[in-house]
Amino acid sequence: MNDVPKHVAFIMDGNGRWAKSKKLPRSAGHKKGSETLRDIVEYAATLKIKYITAYTFSTENWSRPKEEVSAIMTLLEDYLDDALKKSKKRDIKIRVIGKLEGLSDSIIHKIKKLELITKDKPGLCVIFAINYGGRDEIVRATKIIAEKFKQGTITEITEEVFAQFLDTGNVPDPDFLIRTSGELRTSNFLPWQLAYSEFYFTDKHWPDFSKEDFDLALLEYANRKRRFGKTV
Ligand code: IPE
Ligand code: IPE
Ligand code: MG
Numbered sequence: 326m327n328d329v330p331k332h333v334a335f336i337m338d339g340n341g342r343w344a345k346s347k348k349l350p351r352s353a354g355h356k357k358g359s360e361t362l363r364d365i366v367e368y369a370a371t372l373k374i375k376y377i378t379a380y381t382f383s384t385e386n387w388s389r390p391k392e393e394v395s396a397i398m399t400l401l402e403d404y405l406d407d408a409l410k411k412s413k414k415r416d417i418k419i420r421v422i423g424k425l426e427g428l429s430d431s432i433i434h435k436i437k438k439l440e441l442i443t444k445d446k447p448g449l450c451v452i453f454a455i456n457y458g459g460r461d462e463i464v465r466a467t468k469i470i471a472e473k474f475k476q477g478t479i480t481e482i483t484e485e486v487f488a489q490f491l492d493t494g495n496v497p498d499p500d501f502l503i504r505t506s507g508e509l510r511t512s513n514f515l516p517w518q519l520a521y522s523e524f525y526f527t528d529k530h531w532p533d534f535s536k537e538d539f540d541l542a543l544l545e546y547a548n549r550k551r552r553f554g555k556t557v
Contacts, residue, residue, distance in 0.1 A: 333503065368539060417450075418444065423456040503542050
């Protein structure tokens with residue numbers, strides 16, 4: 326039996342299909358999806374999980390209709406406002422990975438404020454992947470490393486050194502990846518960090534994903550055999 330995973334990553338997929346099944350606009354699915362995330366974060370904070378990474382908006386999601394992108398950005402800002410309001414009372418630490426460039430000034434400001442206010446919080450660390458693409462992250466890290474190598478501040482490039490320059494820095498790799506809504510792919514999410522993670526797929530749409538569904542997933546994780554290339 327494995328312990329509770331230290332780090333769980335979520336591909337929160339299916340907001341649009343959930344809304345469609347209820348004859349609602351896609352934005353209603355995103356709204357319900359953000360409530361699901363709030364509930365899952367509150368629940369995870371009561372377990373022994375140390376990190377949650379939530380795929381919130383990908384570098385490819387900009388190609389959606391303008392109205393949908395703007396609805397998602399408004400919800401994101403609401404989420405940040407709410408987290409700022411709760412930050413004094415909660416033990417939760419918040420981090421953001423992805424490219425800040427391209428986000429609105431007001432969102433960037435709120436992200437920075439939230440990261441600063443919560444940086445020494447001892448509890449669950451919630452990492453939002455916003456304007457995140459795994460390939461973009463690897464290219465950005467490579468550019469920094471190349472510059473430092475040229476200047477001589479880095480003399481050796483190892484896996485450990487490389488990982489430090491990814492947005493996830495010193496965060497341990499996810500133990501467990503959960504993707505809702507039935508698609509069997511990773512959609513440019515954490516390609517480096519998921520190298521040895523256990524994957525779990527469920528047909529439930531993200532807005533319907535409950536604590537009970539999370540418990541079921543965690544139970545399956547507990548019974549997985551992790552080998553990391555070794556023999557059993
Ligand atoms: C996930 O739900 C949320 C984001 C990608 C922002 P989708 O919006 O992708 O929902 P489906 O996959 O179209 O149902
Ligand atoms: C992945 O979902 C991105 C997020 C959940 C934020 P998508 O809906 O964008 O992925 P694809 O297009 O189905 O691969
Ligand atoms: Mg989708």
